[in-house]
Amino acid sequence: MTKEATYAYGKEICSWLSLEHDWTKPQRIWCKNGVKIVQVDSGYGFVAILTDDGRVYLASNDSNWKTNNTFRLINTGNDRFKMIACGWHHLLLLRQDGLVFTMGDNHWSQITGDEKSPYECMIHIDNLENVKLIVGGGLHSLSMTNKGEIYSWGSNDWGQLGLGDEEDRGIPCLVAFPIANSIDIHIKDIVAGKYHSLFLFENGQLWGCGSNSDGELGLGFDRSKPTKMPIEDVQQIACSKFDSFSLAYRGSWYYAWGRTKYGIWSSPKKLNNPHSSFASASTMILSSPHTFGLTSIIHAFGSYDSLSYKSILRLFNNQHNYDVEFIIDKKNIKASKCYLKSASEYYRLMFSGNWIEKNQVIINDYSYETYYAYLLMLHTGKIYIIRQNITELVDLANCYGDERLMEYCESFIRNDLDEQTMPTYLPLIKKYEMKKLHDKLTHLIIEQVLPKITDNLLQNNEKSIEFLNRFYDQQ
Structure with a gap:
């Protein structure tokens, strides 16, 4: 995958997609209307993709899936999804409102209950709500809710469900x-x-x-x-x-x-x-x-492809080879001024100006963990982003003028943005003018927020009048 497109390589998968297989190069997967693929996963004999507009497509050589050597659109109507997960023969889909759907083989209850194996339609798992992560094992499935609760179901011959026994489960059970x-x-x-x-x-x-x-x-x-x-x-x-x-x-x-x-x-x-x-x-x-x-659900962004990777890494936090220390919360991070100046325009300016004579630089605006992660990114090209550090990283990217870090942060927010996380991310999107995320916000508002506002207004006439007054005042 590159910024612009996703590619497939291999004789088998190319045959599923009616692509010409070439031993010397991968083949580009074309998507309609310029949408981008944000997730790829596979099982035995099938591959599934999720696009940035919330649609899921599947291609397979298994006649049960009925894909006819091309990508088959799985979700129709207004359903939009934010994550997919494949098992050996089944597919899990996490909708943007936190509900989970499944399809495929169900011989080991990896889908749920006593349902027959549905390959053509999705089955909603009734007792799972506010889910933020889905995982497909060989013949079992797992999920995690916004509260951190873990549920598992499916085959349990080896105790892979984590429930203290080896009995299969047809419904999601809480893992203690x-x-x-x-x-x-x-x-x-x-x-x-x-x-x-x-x-x-x-x-x-x-x-x-x-x-x-x-x-x-x-x-x-x-x-x-x-x-x-x-x-x-x-x-x-x-x-x-x-x-x-x-x-x-x-x-x-x-x-x-x-x-x-x-x-x-x-x-x-x-x-x-x-x-x-x-x-x-x-x-x-x-x-x-x-x-x-x-x-x-992205935790790591970027990679360092240079042959000098090992040498560059020796310049980071090496007590035998440094000429500047960053002091944060009484902890220090050692680095090389020369390398930082070559890796970042911000550091080039600071070490040529305000910090030119300093061997120690005190950092008050960011936590030790966040600053360590950023400096490590400059040396390795990779950074780990989680909800706990996203606010600081966005501010740091803006302050230091680091477009690459800002792009990583926007990618994380896009993939984690849903109805539950919108109140957290909306101030960041507004403050730092993240225009690339406006389309995702619009979809969420139309599909998740407006229907609830409508229901609320229908149940309360006084709120309807108040809403109209505000609307016309703004007009």
């Missing part, structure tokens, strides 16, 4: 965590493998449940309840629903465990060389490397 006082209970991300599930907490702890037959949990044996794993300070996680391995990103390094081309790794091992992505890291441990679908 044995939380101690020292653990931050906020979950940052969930991924699901073939027979296991991983839960990443905001404090960097990683928990898992399910099969450990190939070491994919790194815990020694199977677990039917979520259990803390022997790795700390994790920032991002990934696994494949088709294989038995797991990957984690910690700072500048990737870790792997499970079935690899070197045998079974029963606990997390640090990969020797630095990598720019999970796809790159997979080349070290798998005979056939994996790619990982772009997700609309």
